[in-house]
Amino acid sequence: xxxxxERPAAVPEKVRLAERRRRRRRSALRRQGIAxxxxxxxxIGFSAFYVYPMAASLYFSFTRYDILSNPVWxxxxxxxxxxxxxGLFWQSVRNTLWIIAFLVPLQVAFAIGSAIVLTRVxxxxxLYRTVFFLPTMVPLVAAALGWIFLLNPAGPINRFLHLLHxxxxxxxxxxxxxxxxxxxxxxxxxxxxxxxxLAALLDVPSHLYEAAEIEGASPWQRFRHVTLPMISPVIFxxxxxxxxxxxxxxxxxxxxxxxxxxxxxxxxxxxxxxSLRFFTSHLYQQGFEAFHMGYAAALSWILFVVxxxxxxxxxxxxxxxxxxxxxxx
Amino acid sequence: xxRRLIALVAVALFAAACTAGGGDSSGPAATVDPNANxxxxxLTVWSAFSARELKITTAVLQSIKQKYPWMTVKHxxxxxxxxxxxxxxxxxxxxxxxxFTPSFAARYCQTGAFQDLxxxxxxxxxxxxxxxxxxxxxxxxxxxxxxxxxxxxxxxxLYYNVxxxxxxxxxQPPKTLSELxxxxxxxxxxxxxxxxxVAGFMPIFGFYSGNTVNTYGHTRAAQWYDNAGKxxxxxxxxxxxxxxxxxxxxxxxxxxxxxxxxxxxxxxDSEWSSSHGFETGKIAMMLDGEWRTAFIAADKSKVNxxxxxxxTADDMPDLYGSGQxxxxxxxxxxxxxxxxxxxxxxxxxxxxxxxxxxxxxxxxNVPSTNETLEKTDLASDPKFKTFIELVKNxxxxxxxxxxxxxxxxxxxxxxxxxxxxxxxxxLQAGLQQLDSQIAKxxxxx
Numbered sequence: 001x002x003x004x005x006e007r008p009a010a011v012p013e014k015v016r017l018a019e020r021r022r023r024r025r026r027s028a029l030r031r032q033g034i035a036x037x038x039x040x041x042x043x044i045g046f047s048a049f050y051v052y053p054m055a056a057s058l059y060f061s062f063t064r065y066d067i068l069s070n071p072v073w074x075x076x077x078x079x080x081x082x083x084x085x086x087g088l089f090w091q092s093v094r095n096t097l098w099i100i101a102f103l104v105p106l107q108v109a110f111a112i113g114s115a116i117v118l119t120r121v122x123x124x125x126x127l128y129r130t131v132f133f134l135p136t137m138v139p140l141v142a143a144a145l146g147w148i149f150l151l152n153p154a155g156p157i158n159r160f161l162h163l164l165h166x167x168x169x170x171x172x173x174x175x176x177x178x179x180x181x182x183x184x185x186x187x188x189x190x191x192x193x194x195x196x197x198l199a200a201l202l203d204v205p206s207h208l209y210e211a212a213e214i215e216g217a218s219p220w221q222r223f224r225h226v227t228l229p230m231i232s233p234v235i236f237x238x239x240x241x242x243x244x245x246x247x248x249x250x251x252x253x254x255x256x257x258x259x260x261x262x263x264x265x266x267x268x269x270x271x272x273x274x275s276l277r278f279f280t281s282h283l284y285q286q287g288f289e290a291f292h293m294g295y296a297a298a299l300s301w302i303l304f305v306v307x308x309x310x311x312x313x314x315x316x317x318x319x320x321x322x323x324x325x326x327x328x329x
Numbered sequence: 330x331x332r333r334l335i336a337l338v339a340v341a342l343f344a345a346a347c348t349a350g351g352g353d354s355s356g357p358a359a360t361v362d363p364n365a366n367x368x369x370x371x372l373t374v375w376s377a378f379s380a381r382e383l384k385i386t387t388a389v390l391q392s393i394k395q396k397y398p399w400m401t402v403k404h405x406x407x408x409x410x411x412x413x414x415x416x417x418x419x420x421x422x423x424x425x426x427x428x429f430t431p432s433f434a435a436r437y438c439q440t441g442a443f444q445d446l447x448x449x450x451x452x453x454x455x456x457x458x459x460x461x462x463x464x465x466x467x468x469x470x471x472x473x474x475x476x477x478x479x480x481x482x483x484x485x486x487l488y489y490n491v492x493x494x495x496x497x498x499x500x501q502p503p504k505t506l507s508e509l510x511x512x513x514x515x516x517x518x519x520x521x522x523x524x525x526x527v528a529g530f531m532p533i534f535g536f537y538s539g540n541t542v543n544t545y546g547h548t549r550a551a552q553w554y555d556n557a558g559k560x561x562x563x564x565x566x567x568x569x570x571x572x573x574x575x576x577x578x579x580x581x582x583x584x585x586x587x588x589x590x591x592x593x594x595x596x597x598d599s600e601w602s603s604s605h606g607f608e609t610g611k612i613a614m615m616l617d618g619e620w621r622t623a624f625i626a627a628d629k630s631k632v633n634x635x636x637x638x639x640x641t642a643d644d645m646p647d648l649y650g651s652g653q654x655x656x657x658x659x660x661x662x663x664x665x666x667x668x669x670x671x672x673x674x675x676x677x678x679x680x681x682x683x684x685x686x687x688x689x690x691x692x693x694n695v696p697s698t699n700e701t702l703e704k705t706d707l708a709s710d711p712k713f714k715t716f717i718e719l720v721k722n723x724x725x726x727x728x729x730x731x732x733x734x735x736x737x738x739x740x741x742x743x744x745x746x747x748x749x750x751x752x753x754x755x756l757q758a759g760l761q762q763l764d765s766q767i768a769k770x771x772x773x774x
Binding site: 064066067068069072074078081085086087088148152153154170173174175259267268269270271272273274285288289290291292294295 | 411414415417418433436437440441442535588589591592593594595598732733734735736738739740742743746747750752762766769770773774
């Protein structure tokens, strides 16, 4: 009897447990549903403006596509063409690596130098800070046009060089001087990075300098062994952002190479002599002027992969030289 | 992993499904009786015109109301080819598109982005050969698809400073390339430091829009492509001869001197300002379009000038009187809602004598039909008449259109820049390599 009596009690317990599990699952699903509902604006935006364009461009990179007609699947041939047949691709790679190799270190060094000078200013700091930062607020196209005027062979900079009896380069008309001209423009626009370095420099604890001074450290040793390690996270940030911007370098070079060309024929993209053909200007030319949008999509994916790889390498390498206060990484 | 792959494929298929449909405009010509009763309607026209030119063109477009009172035109400026392409791709094209880039016409014809107008022309019994000079077809059709028609056209001729030439004893402009080179050297004046004071002729590629491989190539009737459609920059000896002639002239004056002279004048920027080298008397002769006559007047330049046909190769005297032509094209984009009405507007803007004459006078461009070329009052100006005659000449032409737009011209332009700077050690090998690169671009689709 006892056994019989226990049996009916065991069954409802199982049912109860299952019911409880079901309820819990339903409640979890409802919670998830509410969370998804609240997240839906972001999900829709992310899907429409990130996932879909990226998937579409990945698909297009395997097609022959000209915007005006349906894409045709061509497999890997766009990628094969890039590495084996497109001479201009390698020219654009060389120019891009050049600008990264020179512009990024110069910008970082110039920004640190300017920030150090500003830390020494006793009066009118906010004025100087504004003056240094102001170029960053100038739109890139306007800045490039301004520098076309400044570096005109008959312009103010060459007139100044003439007064000093120094050589007067043809700047943006001479393929040897186009990229150095861009370096000047790039250093002029270093305000945003400089502000970061200024904040980092002001954040270095003064007791570290006092301790170093007591130990007899020279100004250079204090800079090398106190300042640099303390601002290394900002240097790292500036280098990563600089390298990414270098790979995507476009507006300044495009505006300068096309300046004065209203017919689109006297100054080919990259003028003069392909010295300003950067990776993204080549991508633009192939996509929007040669109607090779599939190939341009392949170029953009290679650019994406290279930027990702370089950023990962920089992040891994940073463990050796970037010091975070409190050991945070 | 498998689920991720499936998701990726699904998204890719979705992406493919969402791309532009092919669209078919190959049916019979849509027709409408313009004289029948119609509900009022508005057609939208896109162009890259701005400011003064936008106003003039809008007025002419809207003058169609006099012919068809039921039709109103809304003209939207600042719309370049990229914007037009995006609109076609998105299925919301304007009813008529005006493009400044004839080099893109091949792609528009090939893909059907601009509808084939042959069916409309045939339906309206328009005899193309009788209406337009031969040169107009070199940049409005591709592989027998007439997807665009010329609205106004441009022609490149020789401008020369009468005072500077007569100072050196020249009473006539050069007719051959030898004469041009000879006169250019004699007309060039130097400062005490050896720099150029006045350039007889600026032979530098990349300086002003008249100095392109296209305009120079026409002086020798050099062919871009052979009969099989392969690039012929290396196989047609006229290209090498043209480049050698140009380099010899550059070297005779000095590449560095010419570059410094061009750069100090403001380079390409000065072309569209009152500091233009020819307008300020610093350049004695140059190749330029007919629009320069308007700029000279607008800039109030005091240069005493005249115009002539571009010089041609010494052994090609029959080419004299022709030159490079090409200009604004108009078409009906794929997917328009009122193709018959769009055609009425396209026909009006490409053939109506009154509309074209007014537009040509306002924009100071060359009208494009045979009838307007005969009737235009612009011909009364001898300086402008040169360009009208150039357009009429059956040997005047645009470069062959290809589906890669002006990529071939850009690549050749860059090569020519390197050549004139002395950075191409072997011209023939360089041209062969260039042919190969252009062929590869064509193969890419």
